Amino acid sequence: MNQTLETTVAGRTLKIDFGKVGMLSNCALLVSYGETVVLINANASEKPREGVDFFPLSIEYEERLYAVGKIPGGFIKREGKPSEKAILHARAIDRPLRPLFPKGYRNDVQVVCTVVSVEQDNAPDILAINGASIALSLSSIPFNTPLGAVSVGLVDDEFVINPTLEQRGKSTLNLTVCATKERVMMVEAGGSEIPEDVMYDAIMFGFEECKKIVAFQEEAMEKLGKQKVEPKLYKVDEGLEKEVRDFSFEMIKEAMYIMDKDERNAAIDSVKEKINDEFGEKYPDNGADIAEVVYKLQKEIVRNMLLNENRRPDGRGFEEIRPISCEVGLLPRTHGTGLFTRGLTQVMTVATLGALGDVQILDGIGSEEFKRYMHHYNFPSYSVGEVRPLRGPGRREIGHGALAEKALEPLIPNEDNFPYTIRLVSEVLSSNGSTSQASVCGSTLALLDAGVPIKRPAAGIAMGLITSEDLSKEKVLTDIQGIEDFFGDMDFKVAGTEVGITAIQFDTKIHGLSNDCIKETLDKARKARLFILEKINDCISGPREELSKYAPKTYTMSIDPDKIRDVIGPGGKVINKIIAETGVKIDIKEDGKIFVMCDDSTCAKRALKIIDDLTREVKSGEIYLGKVTKTTNFGAFVEILPGKEGLVHISKLDFARVNKVEDIVSVGDEILVKVTDIDNQGRINLSRKDAIKDSEEKESKEEESKEEE
Structure with missing residues (x-):
């Protein structure tokens, strides 16, 4: 029997339909927020999995393009492997839920979140986190601590819960907060250099709203929840x-x-x-x-x-950062390289500049259609001294790459100031803690080395935590290494500039962080970040004045938007001919801005001239160098600009009487002509003798001017 519960979040209705779908799942729900709907299915195996030393939790976030009325591209016409965003959303659901299961629970648990309807004002990823928590809470699976999730924006210096699409476009902060009614479990944030105190207030603002969502889930558990099974927990004899x-x-x-x-x-x-x-x-x-x-x-x-002993495994102080070294220009043929080393953690980032047409096309359920700036992260087995097959990037690699991308995105110049597509690739060469934040530092070095005029350098640091069993005692660690991450209670990554925070990602292995811990971590992370930025500045103080000689050069021009069709031509015939003749890449914007990219400036200038000629207006009184395309008994037709030709009447070919056009010009000749008239039908009348006369008068004046000097 279908049962419905509703609450209000940020003025919009959050609703769950329980018992309507998925009758064979342990718990199946339709969770909606506005017109965004996510189908949630939660199931668990009856017995623990044998031979594993971890909790086998699987979170799947499935995007269906029908949710936004799209048919998938390509030949197959169905959804394939999860998109990068879907993987990131699955990670964001997994991280706050995992610590809330009983320790020693080894049963397989799977939560599948299928996005089936999307209203762009209401983000499905936030709804999926809440839906996953609700489904697990109502199921018989031993999950007893519900959590809430909200998005927080900062619009006109005011915090906004679950901002709409329009508000997200204006917001300087994109923050996700997940929390139980007692503590914050997980934070993801991207921002335009947000001060630490503002970020802390934003997290607390989201925390308060999460408590209300948790209260709604607790009410649902009382009314609809199944009897929880008594789990068989793994325990050593x-x-x-x-x-x-x-x-x-x-x-x-x-x-x-x-x-x-x-x-x-x-x-x-x-x-x-x-x-x-x-x-x-x-x-x-x-x-x-x-x-x-x-x-x-x-x-x-x-x-x-x-x-209890106030001692770190490597002997450092609790706020001490491992030795740092920075280097740029490591690889001679790349457009920019940065090598960042912190202790035994080392990352090399390579920057590549491409044409605007090299952007990544996104075929997803969001409003974003392409990415001009990309960051990719690779974590090979040799970085930890192991031997494993090399395969494609896993969820961790995708997550770390996205975090570093988010950290630098607010600092990347717009295409008007820097008309390039930018790709960064971070290669982890050695790993002993916080390679994602090392990739932020390496990426800053690579961008500066490539001559990208970023707003300011950015750096990142990973903070750790050790707590007592009852959570009454806690100590924050700066720049955690592998052993402290492995045996510690949190991994709190903070990236930003000297002005403020651009990215945060933290999760915990315990039941959340205290408010004091969050504040202390943000403050200590800033101190560490400023120290690292000094090291980066000592290595390279600003972007190089010139791009690498191996980087393509971009030239721009603007035309009347109504003339774009003249440059493209029917079926792209004209623009493809220009590209074939000059070897350039051409990108045209709707506002008439044209970007021409080529390694050879001569080819680029040739392409620009062709485009200029195609879009120039023929003006009466101007002189052109044209080519004779046809002769008749009454004159010659001359192409003065691509696709634009006029008639030179036989009487206008020369000063003396002309008996035959071919006595003066032939097809293929290049001659100077002057536009004498453009009639009301657009027909162009030309004169060769007027062009000669004007040229001679100009030369005469120039000679007189030289004599006077």
Whole structure:
């Protein structure tokens, strides 16, 4: 039986239809916000998955183009693999939900969010987060802590919840906040250099609205929720755990206190061998359990070291940043390169400049149709000293690339000031924590090296957190390395300029962050960011004055928009001919602005002249160098501009009497002619003898001027 519940968020109705669709799912809902509708299905396996040491949660975000009345492009005419945005939205749903499941829960859980109707004023990704939480809360799956999600904009210095499409166009902030009724679980943000205090206030503003959505979900749980199953949680046998702990605790502690990463890893490997020798025969079927105990001991030791001994694994202070080095111009043939190294984390970013026609076309459900600036991130196995097959980018790589892209996007010049498509590729060469923020720094170096006039340099830093079991005690870490990320409680990435924040991404492994922790992290991240920006400035203080000699050069001109059809021609015939003859790339905007790109300036100028000739208006009294296209017994037809020709009457060919046109000109000759008249039908009358006369008079005046000098 269908049951409906409604609430109001930002003046619009948030509604759930329960029991109407998906009868065989554990929980299926239609969740709507305005005219945006997402179908949510949540299911879980009956038994835990054997042989895994993690919680197998799968979040799928499926975009259907029929949701916006589109038919997919290409030959297949159906949706293929998820778009980049769909992957990012799935990650944004996964990150706040995962920590809210019981520890040790190993059943497969899948939540499928299918976007089936989209009204551009109401973002489906925010609705999907709320829908996923509602579906899990109403299901029998052991998920008992609902969370809410909102988008926060900043329009005319006022915070706006779930801004409309028009408001998003004006907003200087694009913030997503996910929270339980007690704490903030996840934040994604992009902004135009937002000050830390404003960003904090925006997060708190969103937090308050999330509490209202959580209250609505709790009401739904009381009215519609299923009986929760009692989960079978994975737990190591207490006797086995005690034996391994008693045998190995001191050895593991001694190894974990080694500051050098390679030496520490070698020592841990040696300890693991001893543990296997000791317990391998006694517990031949419990290898995974033994590994679980070793992991728990490592985590316990590192967390105690940080929280109670005020000591970091590599000996740094809690606000100290690892040694930094910056380099540009590393690769001779690329348009711009930046190499950024922070401790054992190293990223090389390469910038490539292309024509405006090289933009990425987006065939999705959003309002955005193309991307002029792109950032891609690669994380090969050698960056952590491992051997794995090289495959396409996974969700993590796509997420990190998008974060770095978001961090620099507000600083990229518009196409009027810099008429290029820009692609950045960050290659992670070595990884020991926060490669995504290293890619922000490497990208800044590459852009400056390429001569891109960015608004200001940007840098990024990753902050960490260690808390006590009851969350009463917490310590924030600046510039976390791999071990602190692995055993810590949060990964709080902040990127921006000296003015303010351009991107944030944080998630946590615990049940959210305190307000004080968020504020402290933002403040300490700014201090670290300014330190890194100084290092970048020491390496390269501004964009290079000239582009690389290997980068294409762009030339611009403007024409009357009504003349665009003359440049393109029927079926693109004219513009394709220009491209074939000159070897240039041509992009034309609706306002009549034309961009010509070519490595050879001579070819570009030739193309510009052809376009200029095609769009110039023939004016009476002007002299042109034209080509004879046809002769008759009464005169010669001369093309003075592409597609525009006029008649030179036989009487206007020469000063003396002309008996035969061919005595003066032949087809193919280039001659100077003057426009004497354009009649009301647009017919052009030309004169060769008037052009000769005017030219001679001009030369005479120039000679007289030279003599007077």
